Amino acid sequence: MREVVILGAGLHRFGRFPEKSVEEMGREAIWKALQDANVPFRDIEAAYCGRVLPGAGNGGMGVGLRVITELGQTGIPVINFEQACASSSTAFREAYLAVANGVYDVALVAGFEKMQRGLIQVTETSSYDQVMGLAVTPSWYAMRARRYIHDYGATPEMFAQVSVVSHRNGELNPNAQYQKACTLEEVMNSRLIADPITLLQCSPTTDGAGAVVVCAKEKAAQYKSRWVTVVAHACGTGAYVKQMGEDGALVSEDPEVMEGPLEKLAKKAYERASIGPEDVEVAQVHDAFTPGLISAIEALSLFNKGEGARAVWEGKTEINGKMPVNTDGGLLSRGHPIGATGTGMIHEIYRQLMGEAGPRQVKGRKGNGPKVGMVQNSGIGGMNILIFKN
Amino acid sequence: MQEKRQKVAIKEGLFKIPSSPQEKGYLVGVKCQGCGEVFFPRRSFCAWCSSPDLKETPLSNRGKLFTYTIIRQTLPGSAMIAPYAVGQVVLPEGVTVHTAIACDDLNDLKIGMEMDMVIEKIKDNEAGQEVMGFKFKPVAKKR
Numbered sequence: 082m083r084e085v086v087i088l089g090a091g092l093h094r095f096g097r098f099p100e101k102s103v104e105e106m107g108r109e110a111i112w113k114a115l116q117d118a119n120v121p122f123r124d125i126e127a128a129y130c131g132r133v134l135p136g137a138g139n140g141g142m143g144v145g146l147r148v149i150t151e152l153g154q155t156g157i158p159v160i161n162f163e164q165a166c167a168s169s170s171t172a173f174r175e176a177y178l179a180v181a182n183g184v185y186d187v188a189l190v191a192g193f194e195k196m197q198r199g200l201i202q203v204t205e206t207s208s209y210d211q212v213m214g215l216a217v218t219p220s221w222y223a224m225r226a227r228r229y230i231h232d233y234g235a236t237p238e239m240f241a242q243v244s245v246v247s248h249r250n251g252e253l254n255p256n257a258q259y260q261k262a263c264t265l266e267e268v269m270n271s272r273l274i275a276d277p278i279t280l281l282q283c284s285p286t287t288d289g290a291g292a293v294v295v296c297a298k299e300k301a302a303q304y305k306s307r308w309v310t311v312v313a314h315a316c317g318t319g320a321y322v323k324q325m326g327e328d329g330a331l332v333s334e335d336p337e338v339m340e341g342p343l344e345k346l347a348k349k350a351y352e353r354a355s356i357g358p359e360d361v362e363v364a365q366v367h368d369a370f371t372p373g374l375i376s377a378i379e380a381l382s383l384f385n386k387g388e389g390a391r392a393v394w395e396g397k398t399e400i401n402g403k404m405p406v407n408t409d410g411g412l413l414s415r416g417h418p419i420g421a422t423g424t425g426m427i428h429e430i431y432r433q434l435m436g437e438a439g440p441r442q443v444k445g446r447k448g449n450g451p452k453v454g455m456v457q458n459s460g461i462g463g464m465n466i467l468i469f470k471n
Numbered sequence: 472m473q474e475k476r477q478k479v480a481i482k483e484g485l486f487k488i489p490s491s492p493q494e495k496g497y498l499v500g501v502k503c504q505g506c507g508e509v510f511f512p513r514r515s516f517c518a519w520c521s522s523p524d525l526k527e528t529p530l531s532n533r534g535k536l537f538t539y540t541i542i543r544q545t546l547p548g549s550a551m552i553a554p555y556a557v558g559q560v561v562l563p564e565g566v567t568v569h570t571a572i573a574c575d576d577l578n579d580l581k582i583g584m585e586m587d588m589v590i591e592k593i594k595d596n597e598a599g600q601e602v603m604g605f606k607f608k609p610v611a612k613k614r
Contacts (some may be wrong), residue, residue, distance in 0.1 A: 207548060209481055209482040209485070211546055211547075211548050211549060212481060212548060212549055212550050212593065212594075212604070213481070213549070213550070213551060213570075213571045213593070213604055214542060214545075214546055214549045214550070214551030214555055214557060214571055215557055215569055215570075215571065216546065217542055217544070217546060217557075220540050220542050220557055223540035224538040224539060224540045224557070224558065224559060225538070226540075227538050227539065227540055227582070228537065228538035228582065231538070231582045272543070273543045274542075274543055274544065275540040275541065275542045275543065276540050276541045278540075321518035321519055323506075323508060323519050324508065324509075324565030324566070325506075325507050325508050325509070325565050329507065331563070331565045332565075
């Protein structure tokens, strides 16, 4: 396999843009990424696109082609990925694999989405889950949080603090949906959605787009002199944990309620990158709801099991903390345009590793900028972990 | 005498509705004939060994509350009016059931408490039948 680098990245600001089409937003992000990468569109050999929700201004089928062809009709393959919240990190992984395996030298990754306000409906209104009131996404995270509080003696305020830190970072990000800090009191006093999660602990619905140009390292020098190298990926879905032992007795009285095999995937990614969690200097994780950030930083071994909530409370995940997380505001403040979120995360890690994150720039362990960054993007459709080095 | 109204399950095959007051209803699980793992709700292949040989098995009516939350917003089309509780109940068969919770005082709920399965009327349908669903409720305290 060949080494693969990111040559450039671009975003259309995340937020609400009722006057703009998904095509316009996608093209803006891609154009910025191409300029940043110094790559002419004609050199792009394939485009990998993430998008989830039809309607709401996203238009009909084959959205990737509509976004891409306006930039040039060069006959390249344009492939759409629907992996729920993990769509564009999956698109990135597929582009990375194609370039690493020598199929293409230069490929484009893009994610774009326009969303409606309110809770995302995950099943049909007549379904059993919906009628019984079970199909409420924040409630799944809330149940996890309540169990965490029970097991580790954390407090609801510690979960709320995740949102305080995210919004403080979002205030420094001109591409964030919410560029306004909020206090712990504001988060705690916002409307209760599912105990202990309040409204300001839920990611918003968002319009936005992101794009990344990937290139074989051996070809990169013809475009630019600096880049970020992709050093590992791991992709997977939830694995069933056998409950019944050989003797017919339960293996454990308390079932594993994790979203999926994140720990296993993280281990695989660290092995592939030949590094450990102690080497990671900045991370972007999937905080669709505040408990998501806590379980992610523990699953990635950035903090020990049961210590994540306290670490956030003590400021360890802040930009100047020991292990900065979601420096761009995360899903909570930067926003969560489902199909674009993965490229949004990759964009931020790219900026951080290039030393281009402005007021959000992480200093890194040696004080001269971070060398290793990590992305974790999860959804109903699967999960991706990516590790990058500059 | 009032005619007895027909009861139908909210989803077929999910649980057995008692046909007389003497009978007890139960959740219908499936047991893998290959590796012994039990699942609820039913599935076509074993999640562990992928065997298609799964046989129906009645599940225990009593389990333990693993975790829960109180939902403050009513979903469109839902029969559950906010605030209401949902949770995960672990049964002795190693099955975790994602369930609505029946509880008069939501403050009484505690992780680890024993819960019993109950079959209740959820709503009426257009055909005039009673649509039944299952919930779990805390085991009544002994006096």
